[in-house]
Amino acid sequence: MKLVTAMVQPEVVPLVQEELFGAQISKFSITAGVGHGTQKGYQATFRGVQTQVNILKRVRIDVAVNEDFVERAVQAILRAAQTGMPGDGKIFVTDLHDCIRIRTGERGSQAIG
């Protein structure tokens, strides 16, 4: 089992959801955050002072999947979030040692979906 974690731009979140659904992945968790990367931030002015805002809004999407779904999940996210412009974000894949469905207490692969 793997945990696929994507840091994406807020505006693509609905697209990512759609693509995940399309890839038969219907379970995921979302958290709001901010991030810093190569993307040049934007010019903000406040009281006449311009600053470069380099901490940009990001959304974290966590998807736990079985091995055979990892690639599907990654591709779905890529399809949805890739614009080719700096700032598109990253996908991190980590090993999942165990997964428990709280409702039933089921463990392992069958608890993922």
Add this chain to the structure above:
Amino acid sequence: MKLVTAMVQPEVVPLVQEELFGAQISKFSITAGVGHGTQKGYQATFRGVQTQVNILKRVRIDVAVNEDFVERAVQAILRAAQTGMPGDGKIFVTDLHDCIRIRTGERGSQAIG
């Protein structure tokens, strides 16, 4: 060392805390988020349009523990969060390569607690 990450319903968070304390686990981190799973969302109406809201509020609880506490942590969370209804959430367990207590710089197992 393992990182136990639970995605639970917001309303069980106080219970989870209590059960963790009961299990001698007193350190954890909490983040707000939303999630999508099997739970049927709720009907929301706004201006006379009903929609199915399927993105529900979830809280993420991260607990880093030594191996011998993993099962305790999982059981504590299950006790607190299990209602048997769809939407109870998931627990993910990942390997923790290292853990550092910032205050002292201690590393590894003794830094966890």
Add this chain to the structure above:
Amino acid sequence: MKLVTAMVQPEVVPLVQEELFGAQISKFSITAGVGHGTQKGYQATFRGVQTQVNILKRVRIDVAVNEDFVERAVQAILRAAQTGMPGDGKIFVTDLHDCIRIRTGERGSQAIG
């Protein structure tokens, strides 16, 4: 590749950023949260009732790095966040199975930076 996750006090976040930049690490993600640990909370009063607030604000900083940067990242965070007082927080290091740059589709080590 490793994922370095630090749970720190909100007020050190700008310092952590600075130190990370100083260590040539310019990419990271930040999420707001709360945490519970050894740090004694503070006394809050509301309507004449004093309570011990033990759930304190914490910020989660995630930095994905290649192996040779792990120690640098950890040290940078320690420099910024260590005050020696309870509550400084923790750093967790987990293995990163894969990393994908969404913009280009690059994978693995070269996608990290």
Add this chain to the structure above:
Amino acid sequence: MLRRIPLIGLAALLLAAPAFAQDEGGASTVGLDTLFVLVSAFLVFLMQAGFGMLEAGFIRAKNTCNILTKNFLDYCMASLGFFVFGYAIMFSEGNPFFGTSGFFLVGAESAADVPLWAFWLFQAAFCGAAATIVAGGMAERMKFPAYLAYSFIISAFIYPVVGHWTWGGGWLAQLDFFDFAGSTVVHLTGGATALVGAMILGPRLGRFNADGSSNPIPGHSVPLASLGVFILWFGWFGFNPGSNLAVGDGEAISLIAINTNLAAAAAAVTTTFISWILFGKPDLFFTMNGALAGLVSITAPCAVVSPAAAIWIGVTGGFVIVLGEGLLRIIKVDDPCGAFPVHGLCGIWGTLTVGLWGRESLGLAREGLFYGGGFEQLGIQALGTFASGIFVFLSMGLVFIAIKAVLGLRVDRMEEIRGLDMNEHGMESYTGFQILGS
């Protein structure tokens, strides 16, 4: 609107002929008084927004939409209920306990020297204030249909009866009971209802522990709450001076206005310092509710006391509310916004102060205790306020028990945990905002 004048000009000319005829002099007294009463009524209306913001700020985000809906609808219910039944019961002749004619305002008469419509609006806004006070005390757990039923009943029947006793020529008025702008009639009515309602409803989940200790449940927005207090204070400048119902030579309304302001300021400073000394920090909750305590306390005596006395009334009112907050914890009643200490206890206190600091020279029937008038007026005041409070407590207790039997009073456990916004209204108050804590 130039061309509108020919249209309605005829009527206007007939009604206000002398006023239009000349440019200097000639403004009619009734015109001036009507303007005054209307502006006051508008300010009292705005208090509804003040209550809404205050109550919303003092509760959790997940019940915000619910309390604001209640706030809108109790005013609407009050407007309609007071139109259909309330005004008749309150202001028509009848017996010492309630009026009996003029339902639907048919054949109703103004009880002041201004047109009925203006007087009604002013009174209806008062009625709405009494009704909405209760929302704060019963917040975060009361069913919405039950609230609608409650708000119609209090506006159409209970409040008007209490009002009739004192302002409608009822038995208290005949005893020289004095409650200028309604410490008892409006605020105690609201406060006592909130108390009995909160008792019947029971405390919010998690408010009291098994060992008897209590957990604070902080409100979700200090800015909203403080905006609410500012708006209420502003509205009180309609509530108290407006109750004079006439401008006259301006002396009376000026005195009322300064008294209102000084009592509020003195009470807020008092409660801030008390909370600072007792709890170690200046607690904005007490500053805000302190200001309201001062305002409620000065409401009854505002026309018959001096500014210096108003300061004392504010200071003592500040103590009352701090004690009241402690009392609530002792009797284990959960009143999320402090409706009972603020409106109930300070309502009683304010009514009593008439008998302490009141002056014959300012229009009271006899001097207050501190000016050598003895205990007579104080006794009357005590009788009036306790009789009114007990009547409201008992009658509204019955009403709530009846509503509980018919409609149910409290949402179920899961709804309470998830928040009334989601379950009763299917709507979030802060869509998109990440909010932790239930």
Add this chain to the structure above:
Amino acid sequence: MLRRIPLIGLAALLLAAPAFAQDEGGASTVGLDTLFVLVSAFLVFLMQAGFGMLEAGFIRAKNTCNILTKNFLDYCMASLGFFVFGYAIMFSEGNPFFGTSGFFLVGAESAADVPLWAFWLFQAAFCGAAATIVAGGMAERMKFPAYLAYSFIISAFIYPVVGHWTWGGGWLAQLDFFDFAGSTVVHLTGGATALVGAMILGPRLGRFNADGSSNPIPGHSVPLASLGVFILWFGWFGFNPGSNLAVGDGEAISLIAINTNLAAAAAAVTTTFISWILFGKPDLFFTMNGALAGLVSITAPCAVVSPAAAIWIGVTGGFVIVLGEGLLRIIKVDDPCGAFPVHGLCGIWGTLTVGLWGRESLGLAREGLFYGGGFEQLGIQALGTFASGIFVFLSMGLVFIAIKAVLGLRVDRMEEIRGLDMNEHGMESYTGFQILGS
């Protein structure tokens, strides 16, 4: 200011000599009326804050700063535009379609018995209200420069022309068309502009699906929106009674005030129950817009109907807005705050009700349909409101098309997704708050 008196005392004495000379009696009618009109103007000004809060609350957090900037500037633009051109076009003699003299207020005259400056301020605040209604209907996607241009044009030209027809002695005034405080002149003007604007702009991204179904886009702050409604209701007590422009003996303004209040309350209760029955939950969106529907509906007839009729006008206005919301979904127009149903449709409805419930005895030219006056007044009302609405719809349509050609009307896709705050103003509305959802 004691010592200021010698300074300006001379002028004051010359101007107001009789007023200062005596202490009792002698208040001038024009003084009282001016005070009344000014206070009303201030209340109408405050509606700008009400619109701002309402509109901000009904849209997403990412466009909040944008709509509030528009809100400020449309009032400023209205103030300047109505100073330079608007007043002259609206209130000067000229032809039945527009006035032709008094630009920059040079040589302008007051169309009421109060000083020009007071009358102007009252009218300018009305003009600002008409302009700002549109912000809500075109929210979350309109370019800022385009909005500035639009707001100047409507205030300087379009609104004044419509106003001239009815209030400036134009052709509708000559036909006995009656619109007391502007259901048509102000609200329909704003509402029809919002409709045509929203049509030309197109719906927000994601509002309608390919299959024709629609997605609600909930607003980000219920407390802001409800504060806005309370402020608007409060401001309406300036809008309607103030339109009487004179206090007289207080009868007329009292009637107007109570009618305003009852219609709003009745409409809010009506829409709450309709939404409860139709959609299963009492929807605060409908409660709030219901109150506004009642207020808009009573605006035209408020001076010439009885309180009981006002309740009926409110109830029916409540139905109009619920139908209007459905209509919007059918014609696939995206109006984020419901500007067209509230101000457009209820504006029409309110204007028509004059012909239904209007009374000759209250100053109308002839009895309404329900009092045996036949269809005559109703016909005139229908002619006036439809003529005005169509004129506005067409002329503003042309204006928007012209602005689109010159400045562009809609922000680009990416800006809309990211929010107008960031892209048009480089500022966040809630710095630091974690907000999910775009």
Add this chain to the structure above:
Amino acid sequence: MLRRIPLIGLAALLLAAPAFAQDEGGASTVGLDTLFVLVSAFLVFLMQAGFGMLEAGFIRAKNTCNILTKNFLDYCMASLGFFVFGYAIMFSEGNPFFGTSGFFLVGAESAADVPLWAFWLFQAAFCGAAATIVAGGMAERMKFPAYLAYSFIISAFIYPVVGHWTWGGGWLAQLDFFDFAGSTVVHLTGGATALVGAMILGPRLGRFNADGSSNPIPGHSVPLASLGVFILWFGWFGFNPGSNLAVGDGEAISLIAINTNLAAAAAAVTTTFISWILFGKPDLFFTMNGALAGLVSITAPCAVVSPAAAIWIGVTGGFVIVLGEGLLRIIKVDDPCGAFPVHGLCGIWGTLTVGLWGRESLGLAREGLFYGGGFEQLGIQALGTFASGIFVFLSMGLVFIAIKAVLGLRVDRMEEIRGLDMNEHGMESYTGFQILGS
């Protein structure tokens, strides 16, 4: 309240007999003027809410509860301080520098033709405004006890002294210095105090970099701030017209009202365009503070200039504030809400404009420069405003130094980082909301 009439009727009849005796005609001038002054005082009171919301919106969430507590208490302190000492110092005879009798209002007299209580309330609200301006300039780092001490001292002593010079018959009044509603007396007093306070306190952590560049610290809530500006603008309609203290025939107050409105609108448009041109985006911060700049600027001259001049005063005031913002950055003073540019610099500018656009025909002692009156009035204005500003700057500087020695002025580093809400009040402003950034 029918039955209340017999109770207080006697007094009322004695006081206002002629008013009650007849129905048409006979409204007393003093009654009308009192109503006017009271309503104005209420509006000025509401400005306190405006300042509170504005300041809260312009700072970070973690200090919101703190600034709102300050806001409440400075008004309360002003009410009490101005009751005990302030009014006596300001309005009693005495010497050209301060009054010496009438402490605790004992034996005090009204300096206008309205009852003392009404005049006092109006003046006390002004005093509160001067005090609260400073909260914004010293926000996010000042100790709470120090703030309480400061607010009592300024209200009881410093403001009344400056006020005595101009409005209490002091030396500036005798020189024909003209400051109608307080550009200097109120706003410059607040602004100069904010400047010296901010200088002594030092900038917030992180505001300026070692290399001299500055970092913006954006406020946490644009809706709160803009609500604040709307409320302030509304309150200014009490501030300026109310300063006329009499309705008269309505001419003067109408002129003042329109001037107030036009200056605000013109200034807001001006600053929006300046910020757009200079910084590339229309910056709502400048739109909002621009409106305030116009309001402050027109405060001194509002009664003695024409509407066209008011527009010019607004436009130039808009430039002043943009320059002032730049100046603050150059002198490295950290004024979180722009209190000094808005109230200090525009206060000076507004006072000077009396000498430029003032008209003898409107009651000024001599024509302004632009109408051929030469430099005389301008010189007097410059003398008055600079003398007042320097006096306040120096005396308040000493006060702050003394407070610093006794109570400490600034919270410690860690408290500032964590926020004053937590450390000074033990309370969060937005419980449960996830907020990032310290």
